[in-house]
Amino acid sequence: MRIGFAGFPKSGKTTVFEVVTGLSAKASARAPHLAAVAVPEKRLDRLECDFNNPKKVCAKIEYLDPNIPEAQPDEPMKPSLDGVKDASVIALVLRAFDDPNVPHVLGSPDPLRDAARLIDKMFQMDIAIIEKRVLRIDQSIQKARTEELEREREVITHCLKHLEEREPISDIDLRPEQKREISGMRFLTAKPLMAVLNVDEKDTSSQRLRELSEQFRTAEPRFQSVTALSARLERELFDLEDEDRRLFMDDVGLERLADERLIRASYEATKTICFFTVGDDEVRAWPLVAGSTALQAAGTIHTDMMRGFIRAEVVNYNDYIKAGSMRDAKAKHFVRLEGKEYEVVDGDMILFRFNV
Numbered sequence: 001m002r003i004g005f006a007g008f009p010k011s012g013k014t015t016v017f018e019v020v021t022g023l024s025a026k027a028s029a030r031a032p033h034l035a036a037v038a039v040p041e042k043r044l045d046r047l048e049c050d051f052n053n054p055k056k057v058c059a060k061i062e063y064l065d066p067n068i069p070e071a072q073p074d075e076p077m078k079p080s081l082d083g084v085k086d087a088s089v090i091a092l093v094l095r096a097f098d099d100p101n102v103p104h105v106l107g108s109p110d111p112l113r114d115a116a117r118l119i120d121k122m123f124q125m126d127i128a129i130i131e132k133r134v135l136r137i138d139q140s141i142q143k144a145r146t147e148e149l150e151r152e153r154e155v156i157t158h159c160l161k162h163l164e165e166r167e168p169i170s171d172i173d174l175r176p177e178q179k180r181e182i183s184g185m186r187f188l189t190a191k192p193l194m195a196v197l198n199v200d201e202k203d204t205s206s207q208r209l210r211e212l213s214e215q216f217r218t219a220e221p222r223f224q225s226v227t228a229l230s231a232r233l234e235r236e237l238f239d240l241e242d243e244d245r246r247l248f249m250d251d252v253g254l255e256r257l258a259d260e261r262l263i264r265a266s267y268e269a270t271k272t273i274c275f276f277t278v279g280d281d282e283v284r285a286w287p288l289v290a291g292s293t294a295l296q297a298a299g300t301i302h303t304d305m306m307r308g309f310i311r312a313e314v315v316n317y318n319d320y321i322k323a324g325s326m327r328d329a330k331a332k333h334f335v336r337l338e339g340k341e342y343e344v345v346d347g348d349m350i351l352f353r354f355n356v
Contacts, residue, residue: 001287002062003194003266004087006080008105008114011095012198013080015231017065020262022238032083033065039263039274039285043317043347047276047283050325057284059274061266081121085186089269091194092118092223096212097230098200111197115220122188123163129185130160155181163189192269195220196262197228204230205253224269229258273346276317277301278326288344295340298352308356312338317347 005013014033018024021035038058048056066083084090094111095104106114137153155178162172168189169182182190197212209228217226234257237245249255266272271290275297276283288297294314299306315326315335323329344350 001089001266001270001272002064002087003089003091004064004066004084005091005093005196006066006084006118007093008080008095008118010102010105011093011114012231013093014065014067015235016091016093016196016198016229016262017063018238019229019231019234020063020259022259032067034062036060036062037259037263039267039287040260041274041285043274044276044283044285046321047278047317047349051278051280051283054280055282057282059285059287061263081118081125081188085188087191089192089194089266090122090188091196091266093196093198096197096199096203096228097232111195111216112219115195115223119189119193119222123166123168126169126187126189127160127163129187130156130163133185134160152181156185159187192224193222194265194269195223195226197226198231199228201230201233203228204233206255207253209254224271225265227258227261227265229261231258234258273344275344275346275348275350277351278349290346292344293340294338294342294344294350294352297344297350298354301352304356305352305354308354309340310353310355312342313351313353314338314342315349316345317349320349 005017007013017033017035021037023033023035038060041058044056044058048054064084064087066080081090092115094114095109096111098104098109106117133156134153137149141149141153155174158178159169159172159174159182163169169187170190170192174182195216197216199209199212203209203212212228213226216228217223233252237248237257240248249257267274267287272287273290274285275288276285278284286297286300288300294312295306295309298309298312313335314337315329319332319334320326320329323332323334326335329335
């Protein structure tokens, strides 16, 4: 999973990147910033202790700050959006703070207006991709008509019609083979959307952040997740000792740092759950799209495991905790044998049986 930050200049994209990754992006000021972040998982910490401290492997999320130099005033967004075409999720950083020393490129902060303009630009860029591709296909067809070209043209012109009617690629009902046909075109409107509201430092209590997030989500429902934070304040917290940081957070009413909230919002945006594999040598968390089967979960570990799948031995983490140990979980019949079509549930601990 790769989350790409995009937004207007001076919205705080790079500072948000630093907040979620814990890294300073200034060392490579002209290069894209990319970092993998371990997903905090308390359940995995418990399993590590229960299985005699084996190697613990957390799930990871990549965060990308394209860090492209600002464009001309008449095209302030195109470079930033170009830089996140390879991301699996687009996180729009929306400025919600006012600072006379750093004026907003559009005059004043307005997250709803900015979100609408950014999404409009995404539609325009996707339409331009299709129009350019249709032109090339038509030129090729004039030389040699093939079923492959005809099929591609049919799919992308179908998508174009929906885009022109303001329907994103992600909402178009396409067959699996049609999705594969357009998978390499990197459409922006095919990607899930996250909103990151970069708010004023006076709005940093957790209650106020929840209120701002909910207000935005209600007014703009096109986002799969919404997170409000003060990137400037959160960045300053990095420089404090743990005790001082905790005291400062208590003083402003901030319950959790933004890095954890952004990571959880990333899972929410992609409808990602987590399953575990456990053993004396390793305990590991695996991200998985909600609704996936046991067969698909096996495939995330290794294609051989998917190809030779026999069955899955499954116990959910909550049942495991109730039982107190794996031995007791088996004795209480919490451990089940499941087949290929079993739908994996968040927190499942799975042992795959396979033969190749």
